[in-house]
Each structure stands twice: as structure tokens, then as C-alpha cells.
Amino acid sequence: MIRRSKGLTAGLTGLGLIAVLAVVAPPVWGDDATALSGAARQGASGEHWLGTDALGRDVFARTLVATRLTLVMTVLATAIAGTLGVLIGTAVWVAGRRVREIGLRLIDVMVSYPAVILALAVATILGAGTVASVIAIGVAWSPAFARLTANLAASVAGRDFVASARLLGVPPHRVLTRHLLPNIAEPLLVLLSVAFAGTLTALSGLSFIGLGVQSPSYDWGLLLNTGLEALYTNPAEALGPAVAITLTGVFAGFVGDGLAAGADPRRGRNAAVRGRGAAPARGPEPAPVPDDALLVVDDLRVSAGDVDLVAGVSFHVRPGEIVGVVGESGSGKSLTAMAAARLLPDTVHADARTLRLDDLDLLGRTSPDRLATEIGVVYQDPTASFNPALRVGGQLTEVLRRHRGLGRAEARARAEQALKDVHITRPAARLKQHPHELSGGMRQRAMIASALLTGPRLLIADEPTTALDVTVQAEILDLLRDVNRRDGTAMLFISHDIGVIASLCHRVLVMYAGRIVEEIPVAELRAGRARHPYTRALLAATPRLDTEPGEPLATIPGRPPAPADRPAGCAFASRCGHVRPECADVPPAFVPLGDLHGAACHAVEDVPTERAR
Template sequence: MAARGNPAWRAALRTPVGAGAAGLLGAVLLLAVLAPVLWSDRANAIDTRRLLLGPSAEHWMGTDNLGRDIFFRVLVATGPSVGLALLATAVGVLLGLLLGTAPMLLGTRLGRLVTAAVNIAVAFPGLLLALFFAVVFGVGRTGALLAIGFAIAPGFARLTQTLVARVEGMDFVAAARIAGLGRFRLLVRHVLPNIADPLAVNATIAAGGTLLAFAGLSFLGLGVQQPDYDWGRLLGEGLPGIYLRPAAALAPGVAVVVAGLAFNLFGEAIAKGFGQRTGTVRVGAGRRPVAPPPVVGDESHVLVVDGLRVGFPGVTPVRGVGFTLRRGEAVGIVGESGSGKSLTALAIAALIEEPGQVRAERLEFLGRDLRGGVGRAHRQLLGTSFAVVFQDPMTSFNPTMRIGRQLAEVAEEHQGMSRRQALARAVDRLRAVRVPAAARRARQFPHEFSGGMRQRAMIGMGLMGTPALIVADEPTTALDVTVQRQVLALLASIRSADYVALLLISHDITVVGKVCDRVLVMYAGRVVEELPAAELRTHARHPYTRALIAAVPDMTTDRDRPLAVIPGRPADPAAFPPGCAFAPRCPLADERCARSDPPLVADGDGNRVACWHADVPVPTGERS
């Protein structure tokens, strides 16, 4: 997607920081274009009668040793300072792109050599590389431009390699390769458009650093030479007299800081719009291992939920969900898309972000009340005892980090392990979820794993602690039948071996019926029925549950007749009807259903159903 067409750019500019940074950067760029045209004559005018004057009404920042106005020289220097910084950034980005895409264009052997060279260059500090290349290319603006461009290129090459590797492993690239596209066309048409946005964000941020670096080289006498000047040159000329005429040094120094800040703030605002992290947060290593918080209350109940509601401005997609989960028990939640299944799990895991709000009459995990917010103790409890397996592990794993490192972060953050201990634990957990060659796989990136292996690694991440509950949100989506069976068998073995409770969320009612002990059926943000999984096909009482079961074909389904479907569309969370939400689609609905919402009532066997016409047979032919 083109950067200008991405709504994330526009959304970022609507924030106060983004709008302010964009305005400041626009002013700097406008000044860089207009100042040399408007004020070059005044900036270069020599007046020997006014040498080394201090600030005055006529000369706001004073004059230099030739009587030239420092204020206008700082304004005019905006052009070469910003222009050279942007050119150096362009050189670095272009060279980084060439090096980063070399493994894809040159093949495995030559690509490894380029990757090794990039890894060696990245190990050196950027300033050291800039000084080295400045000596190689010589003194002057051209040498400084090339020196800084070559110094920042390895970082962009590393970033490009990671982004290209992620996109190259996707199915549409494989399909294009099978269709006969060459490496260059594949890169230009399919890979580069998908990595343009993060590269643009990082280039914007790098431009601020390049500006500072160029000013530093000019200050040291390695950059712009007389009679030309930029902010670094002016700063070097004004620094010797800083105690007598501080404005001569402060003016170009402030200009460098303001312009660099404009680039950095704008880049950070855009990065937040894309949901990217521009820095690396290191978790503490070598801390004393911290034991998980003790369990309080009824030890037989892992999770107790009552009256759970999840709301966003103008909509409440989860309305009064309640259930319990015991140790070693498997409970499934089924329902159509939009019924509130995943939001329920996210709310329990404290993963609902603002402006979402979570309310509940009771929300306890291992006896701990989670309603008062997630503090340090609760984070520790959830981090060690609560595991979540998401639907798409490719979006859950950081594509720029190795699998083992990502798993190890969990142990470092929540269990206080050292880096070495955490990596050893990560390899052990990958081995526990039956990832072959676990030590080697731990050093690979997510794109090097198949879909099934990524799902196993995601389960392994949940097992980095000692989980009492695993929430699996559509864990077999987009996996073939064989891999689905392997993943489900793995979850079942973990559950039985460690007596772990399992909350399985799925739209596949057949899978839930085979894996789980109990089933919760959700519709329009409510639990409409709860019953044992063994009775799902024979004793379902709610018309919606029976419609879901009827919509699943089996070996006895008549292939000459159309497949059974549930008529109508799911209820809109922003406009639930006043009565039963399923009434517009239900063949049993009457005036009472349209007028009042039935409560969730338990029968004598512990099953629950919310329907005014439970157990009434659905008329034949009404479901399809």
C-alpha cells in the first residue's frame, strides 16, 4: 500500500503531537527553501565597521569577525544543513535497500556474504563509521555526505533484510514465484510496496540523527568548508567566543536541536500511527527469580466470571457473560463471528485497551480479583499462570526478533531469569511442544516457521511459566486438517499432563464438541446456552445452537439438497433489538421474544439456556 494512501499516516497527523511535529517540520523545510533566496545577500554582506558585535536591534544575534549578520547566516544555513542531511539520508536508505535486498536478488550463497558484511558493519558504532568514511572520502561536503550515508546504511540494510524476509515468506509471493516472476520483478512488484511504510518511518527518524551528525562533522572541520557554511560550521566559528558573545554559538546550536527534534517527533508520531516500535525495550536480566503469587480462595476454580460486560463508545458487544472454569477442565465457546467470543477472552486477560471498558460483578483468576486494574502483582500472576494462544501467530510474533528471544522475554520479565537461563527455558519449551531441532529453531525468525510450527511456538510461549489456564482463540484457523489435529492433540496432552484448564474459542462447533467437556454458545454478546459437549448434538435446547449444529454437514448429509444455513444476518452490536437478539432469525419467535430478552436459566442438571421456547422443535424447512 502506498504511504500516502495509508490511513495510518492521516490518523497520526490528527494527534496533537503529530500535528505539531508536522507543522514544525513544514516550517523548517519551508525555511530551507526560501531563506537562501531571500536573505543570502544580507547574510554574506561584509561590514568591517561592525566586527564581533553583540546582539542589538539591528543585529539580533550580533555579527561575526567580518561583520556579517549571524541571525541571517543561521537562517540561510537552514538550506544547506537540511538539504545535505536529506541527501545523506537518501544515500543511506538507497544503499541499505541495495544491501538488504541482496540476499533475495543474488541467491543464498552471495546473499550470505552480504548479510555477514552487514552484520559486521552494524556491530560498529555509527559515529565511528562516519569518521572512518570521512577520512576515506576526504574533507568537504561531498565527503561528509557520503560518509554519513555509508555510516547509516548498515542499519537500514538490517531492517530491510528483516522486512523482505517476512514478506518473502508469504503465500502471495510464493504464488508469484510459481507463476514465473523473476527475482527483480518479484522484489519491485510484491516486496518493496509492502515494506515501504516502515522504511519511510525509519528514514524520517534517521533524518534527524543525520542532521546532527552532519553538523558534528562540520563542527570538527570535516564537513562544509569556507566560504560555504552550515549550522555546524557556524557553531564551530562561534564557540571560541561563547563567553563574550554566547548568541553566536547558541543560535546555530538551537537551530540544529529544533530541526532534529522536528524530524524525530514527526517520525515518532507516524510510527505510532502504524503501531510500530522505534526503540527496543530491554527487560532486566540477572534479577532474582520471582515466585508466582499464591493462589487464594477456592483452589478448584481457576476462573470465575459473572456479569462481564465489555463496552466501547456507543457499543457494548459483550453483555453480562458469566461462567466458571475448574482445574483440568476444557470449556469451549462457540458462535458466529461478532458474537463476542474473542472480546470475552481479551477482557479476562486484561488486554482490552482504551477506550474500551471492562466491567464485571465478579472476575477472579486463581482466587484473585482482577476488577481493580492490572497492577504489578496481577501482571505477574497473568504472566506466569495465564497463557493465550492467538488466532494468527504471525501477527503475534515480532518479525524482527528470533523466536527464542521472544519466548525468553516472558521468563525474563515475569520470572526474573537471566538471559541465558531464559533462552535455555525457551529451547526446553519449544522441545515440549514438539518443535523438532528446538535449539536451532530458537535461533530462527517467525517467517522461517511454517504455520503449524508458529502455532506450536505460540503455545510454547504460553508454557514459559506454569500456566493454570490456556485460552486458545481460534488456534487452528488457516491450518490444514492434519496440522489442526496435531495442534489440538498437543493442547489436550498439555491439559492432561499438567492439569491445566483450557478455554477454547472457535466457530467450529465440531472441534469444540470433540475437545471440550462443556460448551458455551454465544450470540450477540450473551451466553444463550451452556451444556455438556457430549450432549451438544442430541440435547441442544436453544434454536440458535440447533441451527449451528444443523449447518455443519456430516457423512449423512444429503448432497442433492442445499446445505442448511441460518437465515438473516447476525445482530449489530451497535443496535441490538429490544427483545431476544436472535428473534429476527428464529423460526420460533413470537411477540414475547420481540418484547423481552429471556434470562439465562439453569435447569436441575446444571445446564443453562436463555430462550422462551427452549426444547420446542424447530419446524422442518425453516432452517435452510
């Protein structure tokens, strides 16, 4: 939604009057503009306000009549520039990575040349004339639109709701029209008004030098050319078209400034929203996996270039099981989960010995319908996960209509029931609202409802309670627990809060520096029988109700190493109180400690088993 300002009002009013003039001028003053007389090159007078030209024609009338052709040409050239530029700028973000890289480099090359030079080149190739000049200016201005569109699309293309659309198998053209363009429309509208003024000037310039409109047709640029011939005898002849070009450009500038100042990204239904460590050895041979395992991850590696962000992660999730993944920021939790959901960014690559959901190979070519319906994703920030330009109902029903083949009414009824199931009041009314009209907790519930609509076998919850207050956090955890009990949905729950993990999950994976350092049943975790020093440090740093008054909260010294700076041995060695000499150079092997319990630590036998404090 655009807030009205004085500048915007003045610009729209001025352009509106000029548009009206373009409509009425030819029938009203057309005869005066073409009538020949013997009064050639006369100065301004009461009869001829701007004098006459070399053939005795009234200059004022000709200036008014030229308004139509000038505006039509400018609108067409601006439309060509905007359409071509927007298509190029957005196409590179819905195409593959290789096409994107080539397209972005092509845009850079096009922008490096001034628009006037490009216009002259195109006009020279096509020849002089009205159509040629419109095409030339439209093509010349398109790189500016392409550059801005590409930059804006880059910021939107990485948002969760675009990633979800791709996961759901939404075709590229639908991603473009439904998710990208509505969220970058306002800045493009501002550029459109600025480009209008620029194309007007450029078109007039081409006509002025003889490459644009040809006689007997005429626009303001051609009138300016003929007026300059009599500049010293009748300067008023050049004054008319010059003032017309200037005023129209100024009004367009007012509109652009008003749109830029009045755009509010939080309001309205169309509101818009950019050294290498040693490579660890390959992981050990896969541990036995239960026959009924739903998700199997074996030796997963996620890398950016030559740097491993996740280094040899292996685990499984059984049907109906909630497996928690805990660790500090940067430990690789979300990358591991997004690799399973096939939602990694293009700059990151995943590889594994095995990565499958039941019989669905998550590393190969996968059916979009199965991927969209068998895996549900709940993101940390629902504000970024919902498309702000669309109503909640349309976003919830899209997957049902596309992948389940439901009609509009049935899909809406199911979406309403899904909101009701996650305890959202007045679900029918919520479907008609935009995401910003819901509270934070309500948006998170709607995100969970969206993820559960297709009845997924696996729900990936990526820190879904981090941005919520403790009361709403408890409600969301209860909701996930109810979903697990009612539907038997398996879950991969990611958090940096080991207390939240312990309250919800059946089994816990502790990650540090891209590796799983301990796998432990939640009963063992609650009993304080964690064996890895990092897990015990996380437990000790968790606030407890039985802490003595005044007792300081334990902290973990230092910080995790950057992926490119991870040591050859144990990444936790510099922060560990049980460090051994071999920790510096030898990666610790994963040591089994019991049923579904193990730790990757050289000093695992030295770690006490009493409850961490």
C-alpha cells in the same frame, strides 16, 4: 533486507564520492580557497575553472572545500529531525491514551505548517549562525518524521506480539526499541534519505538569505549568494555551488527511491513487517460459583463508547477444565477472552461485577509478574503474534528472563525443551530462526510453547486452529488435549467451529450478539440435546459423515445484527424459527435446564430435544 537496484547503487556511489571529497578537499584545496589575489571577478579559465570571487579567491576550490561544512550541517540537521520525530512519533504509542491523543493532535498542528516557515521562525529566535540554522532545520523537519512514525507505529502497536509484550510487563522503552522501531525501520530509512535532500536545500536557503553560515566560514548556500552578485559578469561563480547542491540532492533522491523500491517486508533478519441499539438491562444476580473456580466472570460488559459489544456475560472456568466459546464472527468471543487477559485495545472499555483469576482482580491494578505468568494466550495467527524482526529464541526466553529471573543459558534450555514438548523437530535450530522460516503449523506450535513456558494456570486459545489445514488442526487439538491432561492447565478455547469445540472441550458457552445464549456440557451437545435455536442451527450447519448423498447442508438465514443495531429483545429473533411476540421487546432470561446447562430463550420449551440435523 534491501534489494540492490541501479538507482540505489548510483545514489550510494555518488554520495560516497561526495563524502570522500568532503574529507580530502580542505587539506588539498584549502590554501587555494583562502588565498587572496588581485585577479578579482575573473571568468572561468584553465587556471581557475569557475573563475574567482570579489577577493580573487578560486571559486572551484571554495566549492570543493565547502563540501565538508555543508555535509556535516546536513547530516546533523537530518539526525536531529529523525531523532526528534521518531521519539515523538513512537512515544505517543507507548504512552497512555490521553498522552497519545494530545501527542497526535500536536503532530497534526506541527505538520500543518511548512517546514521552511518553521525553520525561519526558529532561526529568527535563535539568531543567525551555523548552529542556529542546523537546529532550526532539524526542528522544522521533525514533524514529517513524527507523522510517518506515528502512522507506522499505529499499525504495529495493535499487533499481537506488542500486546503480548505489554501483558508480560515489558517496560515502554523496551517495547519501543525491541518491538516498534525494528518493524518500522525501513520506511523511516527511506524518509531519512528524502529528508537529507530537503535539509540540504533548506540549509543552503538559510545561508543564502543570511540566516545560516556567517563569514569567514562558508557553505554552498553562502557561495551561491556571493555568486549571484556576479551572475551577469561571471555566471560560473554561481554555477559551482548550484550544481553541487543539485547533484547531492539527486543522489540522495536515488537512494530514497532505491530503498523504497528494494524494501521487502518478507525477507531478511530485520524485515519489517492501519444509530444505537437499546442498552440491555444489567445481567441477573450471579449464579452460584464453585469454590474452586479459577476464572470467574460475572456480568462482563465490553463497550466502545456508548455501544455494548459484550452485554452481561457470566461464566466460570475450573482448574483443569476446558471451556469452549463458540459463535459466529462478531458474537463477542474474542473480546470476552481478551478482557480476561487484559489485552483489550485502548478504545474499548471493560466492566464487570466480578472479573478475577483465583485471587487476582483483573479489573484493578494487577501485578505484571502474576498476569504474565498465570495467563497464557495463543492467538489465531502466529505470523502476526511473533515479532518478525526477532529470532524465535529471543522471543521465547524474554518472559523467563524478565519474570522468572533466569539467566540466558537456563532460559534458552527451557525454551528448547518447550519446543520439544510441542513436538517441534530440531528445537535448538528453530530457536535461531526467524518466525517466517517456520511453517504455519510449526509457528502455531511455537506460539503454544511460548504461552506455556511460564506454567500458566489458564490458557486462552483464541481460534488457534482457524488458519490451519485439517491435518495440522487435528495435531494442534491433540497437543492442547495432551497439555490439559499432563499439566492440568485450564483453558478457554474460542472457535467459530462447533465441531472443533465438541471434540476438545468439557463444557461449551454459545455466544450470539454479545451474550451467552446457551451453556451446555459437551456430552449434551454431542447427544444433540442443545435447547437454544441458535445452538441447534450451528449443529445443523456442521458437516456430518452420516449425511445422505446429495443432502444440502443446513444454513442459518440472515446475519447477526451490528452492535449498535441490536434489538431490545432477543437478537436472534429475526433468524429464529421459534419466534414469539415477546421476543421482539423482552430480553430472554437465562433458564436453567440441568446441571451446568441453561439457555436464554423465551421458546426454550418449544425447541425439540431430538438430535439436530
